[in-house]
Amino acid sequence: MRRPTKEEGLWLVPLIIVILLWEIIAGYVIKDALILPRFSAVIFSIYMLRELLILDILVSILHFGIGMTLAFSVALPLAIAMGWFRNVFRAVDPIIEIVRPIPPLAWIPLAIVWIGLNHYAAGFIIFIGAFFPILINSYTGFRDVPRVLVETGNVLGCIGNIKLIRYVALPYALPSIATGTRVGMGVGWMCVVAAEMFGVGNSGLGYRLFQKFYFLHQMDYVVAYMLILGVLALCLDRLFRHLVEDKLFRWKKGIVK
Amino acid sequence: MEKRTMVSLIVIGVIAVTVMIVGCIEDETTEMTTINIGYQPSTHQIAAMLASEKGWWEEDLAKFGIEKVVMKEFPSGPPEMHAMLAGDLDVAYVGTAPPIAAMYEGLDAKIVAGAQTQGSALVISPELADEYESVGVQSLKGKKIATFPPGSIQHTVLSKWLLDNGIDPETDVDIKAMGPSDAATAIGAKTVDAVFLPSPTPTIIEEEGNGVIVAWSGSISPNHACCCVVASGTMMQEHPDIVKQIIKTHIRATEYEIAHPEEAAEIYAKWLDADVSTIKQSINVTDMHWIHDPSIEVESGLEYAKVIYELNRERYEEKGIEVLEEEDIFDTSFYDEVMEER
Numbered sequence: 001m002r003r004p005t006k007e008e009g010l011w012l013v014p015l016i017i018v019i020l021l022w023e024i025i026a027g028y029v030i031k032d033a034l035i036l037p038r039f040s041a042v043i044f045s046i047y048m049l050r051e052l053l054i055l056d057i058l059v060s061i062l063h064f065g066i067g068m069t070l071a072f073s074v075a076l077p078l079a080i081a082m083g084w085f086r087n088v089f090r091a092v093d094p095i096i097e098i099v100r101p102i103p104p105l106a107w108i109p110l111a112i113v114w115i116g117l118n119h120y121a122a123g124f125i126i127f128i129g130a131f132f133p134i135l136i137n138s139y140t141g142f143r144d145v146p147r148v149l150v151e152t153g154n155v156l157g158c159i160g161n162i163k164l165i166r167y168v169a170l171p172y173a174l175p176s177i178a179t180g181t182r183v184g185m186g187v188g189w190m191c192v193v194a195a196e197m198f199g200v201g202n203s204g205l206g207y208r209l210f211q212k213f214y215f216l217h218q219m220d221y222v223v224a225y226m227l228i229l230g231v232l233a234l235c236l237d238r239l240f241r242h243l244v245e246d247k248l249f250r251w252k253k254g255i256v257k
Numbered sequence: 258m259e260k261r262t263m264v265s266l267i268v269i270g271v272i273a274v275t276v277m278i279v280g281c282i283e284d285e286t287t288e289m290t291t292i293n294i295g296y297q298p299s300t301h302q303i304a305a306m307l308a309s310e311k312g313w314w315e316e317d318l319a320k321f322g323i324e325k326v327v328m329k330e331f332p333s334g335p336p337e338m339h340a341m342l343a344g345d346l347d348v349a350y351v352g353t354a355p356p357i358a359a360m361y362e363g364l365d366a367k368i369v370a371g372a373q374t375q376g377s378a379l380v381i382s383p384e385l386a387d388e389y390e391s392v393g394v395q396s397l398k399g400k401k402i403a404t405f406p407p408g409s410i411q412h413t414v415l416s417k418w419l420l421d422n423g424i425d426p427e428t429d430v431d432i433k434a435m436g437p438s439d440a441a442t443a444i445g446a447k448t449v450d451a452v453f454l455p456s457p458t459p460t461i462i463e464e465e466g467n468g469v470i471v472a473w474s475g476s477i478s479p480n481h482a483c484c485c486v487v488a489s490g491t492m493m494q495e496h497p498d499i500v501k502q503i504i505k506t507h508i509r510a511t512e513y514e515i516a517h518p519e520e521a522a523e524i525y526a527k528w529l530d531a532d533v534s535t536i537k538q539s540i541n542v543t544d545m546h547w548i549h550d551p552s553i554e555v556e557s558g559l560e561y562a563k564v565i566y567e568l569n570r571e572r573y574e575e576k577g578i579e580v581l582e583e584e585d586i587f588d589t590s591f592y593d594e595v596m597e598e599r
Contacts, residue, residue, distance in 0.1 A: 034342050034363060048575065108439070113446035117401065117433055199403060199433035199443065211406045211434045215335045215355075216569060217342060217362040 037220035045224035052208065056225075057232065059204040060192050062119055064236075067126025067188050067195070072181065074127075075134040079180075082135075083142020083173065084165055096135065104128040104191045108198050117199050125195035130188030134180040141176025145169045178244050185240060189233045205229055289496060291325045292318065292503075295337045295349035298330060298529050300456045300539055301373045301484040302350040303521045304510035304547065310524045311513075317506045321499050333405070333436060341366060347492050348503055352455075353482045353554055354410045354561045357586055361565065361578055365490030367588035370504050371554045372484035372511075375475035376545025377411050378459035380468035381451045382444060389471050394422045398429050400450040403443050406434035410483055411474075413564045415453045418477045444468050455483065457531070460539035475544035482554030482561070483545065493588065504549070504595050511549045551589050558586055 019039050026038040033041060046053065082089045082096075104125050115121040145168060153168040196206030205225055213221040294314070296305040305328065308314050314326035329346065331337035334355025340346045341356075342364050349356070350372055356364065381389050388396045397419070405411040412434070416426040426432055433440075433449055437458045443449040445467040452462065453474075462468040474481060486507055488500045514521035518540050526533040548554075562581040566573060573579075 048572070109442050112439060112442050112448055116446070116448040117443060198439045199435040199449075202432075202434070207434075212408075214339075215406050216358045216408055216565070217335070217339060217364070218569075218572065219362075221572075 034217065034219050037223050041220045042224045042227060045220045046228065049221060049224060052203075053228065055203050056205045056208050057228070059119075059201060060196070060206065060232075063122040063195055063200075063204060064126055064188060064192060066120060066123025067191070068130055068185060070123060070127045071130035071134055071184060071188065075131050075180075075184075076138060076177065079135050079138030079177070080142055080165060080169075083139035084161065084169060089139070089143070096132070100132045100136075102128075105194050108194070112198060117201075119200060121198075122192075122195035122200040122204070126188045126191045129191035130184035133183040133187055134177070137180025137183065138173060138177045141173030141180075142169050144176075145172045175249060178249070181244075182237065182240055185236060186233065189229070189236065192229065205232075288322060289499070290322060291327060292323055292347050292499070293327045293329055293345060295329050295331055295340060295346045295351065297333065297337065297351065299484070300522075300525055300536065300543070301376055301545060303514050303525050304372060304507055305350045306528045307514055307521055307524050308506050308510040310528070311510075313506050313509060317502055317509075318499065321496070321502065323499070334409070338364060341487070341489060344489075344491075347489050348500075349487045350484060351487055352410050353485050353558050354408055354413065354565065356485070356487045357558065357562050357581060358408050358565050360581055360586060361569070361573060366487050367490070367493060368485045368551055368554065368558065368586055369488045369493070369500060369588055369591050370486040370507050371482070371548040371551045372486055372507075374480050374483055374546050374548055374553060375473065376483055376543050377414065377453060377455045377474040378470045378543070379415075379451060379453050379472040379474075379477070380444065380459045380462050381471050382447060383466070383469055385450055386469040386471060394419070394424065397451065398424055399431075401431045401433060401448070402451045402453060403433040403435045403440035403449040404453040405436075407568055408565050410481070410561065411453050411455065413561055414474055414478045414481055417564075441467075456543045456545060457525075457536055457539035460542060461535055464535050464538065470542070473544035478557070480553070480557070482557040485551065485554055485558075488588075488591075493591075497591065500591050501595055504591055508549045508595065511547050515547055549592070551587055551592055555583055555587055555589075559583060562586060 022036075023039045026033075026036040026041075030036045037045075078092070082092055107125060107128050111121040111124045115124055142165075149168050149172060150164060153164055158164055158167050192204070193206035193210060196204040197210050201207060205228060209222055209225040209229075212218075213225065292314070294305060294309075296302045309326065309328050315323070318326065329340070331340070334352045335358075337346070337349055337351050338355045338359035341349055342359055342362070349366075353368065356366060356368060360366070385396070385400070402415070404415055412432070415432070419426045419430060424430060433443070435443065437454050440449070440452045440454055441458055441462055444452050444462055445465065452458075452468065459468075459470050463470050474483075486504070488503070492500050519537060522536040522540050523533055525531065526536045559582075566580045
């Protein structure tokens, strides 16, 4: 008997397989919650931690919000300048390429010294993670504006850099900016744990995971928070895609989908 | 056809993953030739480094067929105990609190010897030191104090001391959970007002001019336990003679460091690439006592066990875990036998 398969439900099959595998391997092969807690134990932990969890999520989102806002507002103007003016690119690119490979974790000592032990220091670490993907994708978008569009703009009365950037380059680069922001959000979220590891506050997903649960070897709680970090990232990504790709870029439908 | 291929691929995948995992966790029951000893970069645990530097571990354990002793450094107790939980450490020099926290989560190990008592200090920013001298502990109200995370010896001793003096550690002060390097950076950058840390960091901060040591932990909580020697359950059950020998070597190293503190400082400085004079100064000024008798640490060990239980009461009660008693945490029988033989 063939059952009709709905395309929308396709993601459910691998997910269920992974959960079942996890439960079976943890429960019957490993049998040690310290090495791998069972999926059911992790879900129960989330229920146990529900009160702490809300506060921790809010604090982590605050850190993430600070980092992303800062990253976006610094990266975008710089990306416009680097993408549109070749000399700015030549001047700034070496500095960017030196700073870019430095891991966000390595900035912790400077964050403590420069900013102090507050939410902004955590935001700074997330900023470091998110800034470069936004910058690089965005300036690539501006740099790759086809000459024919610029010339057409000129013919139609779009004269001067400001007008050309506003009416030609920016709309052309928007998808690249969106991609950069999406990648930046992913990297920024990965930095949340590192950003909350060094005493910036007494709550937050990263703080709780690293300074409390790990410290006390509560591995089911650790994995529960890892899972929450993953699910929240998924929600943030879906929300972003819904708002930006489905609403803002509806005109691109048919090209990307 | 496609469906069949997919099903086959999934089945092959499942089998491969299971085989890999089973293979990974399979125990190797070979003769013990290597011992892994964990330690932390603190003057509290110089005995471990000293015995290694002098070659005493290998020398003393050779008769048991041990060919290699691997010293593994950890930044703090929790990752060290995590390594022991994973079976990567046979013996560990560690603070008394982290193994107790791990025991609550199923670590099969016991404290078999003492290593040191006291030896942490409250260091205050130079600008606030005068206020502390005149007002005392009350001057800490409203201040930011960096120390190790909840459940650590430092956090426990500091919180209890503040409470005893009518200061609520939750609301009246802002306690920041940090590692020693971050805390030292933070007081240097004036982002915290004080730190409460084990040696040698207090002396390092003072020598850099970033703080003043105002109280040693011995004056806050007299004779409180700090570091100890932990042996894994496997070691105690399968190799009791080796555990006894490790305790003997630890006693040898402890007696040597007490008799030759200058040399102990030099060994520490060499191992950790630290400034010799700062380490010597740290050993001179600290109130820590190197010990080897585990019974000295029992009283405060039980106190830490209660504090850790209170911190996690809801979790432990739900799992049916009860407050650990002396026999759950300590096994002094090896030490007692060693002392009887002496």
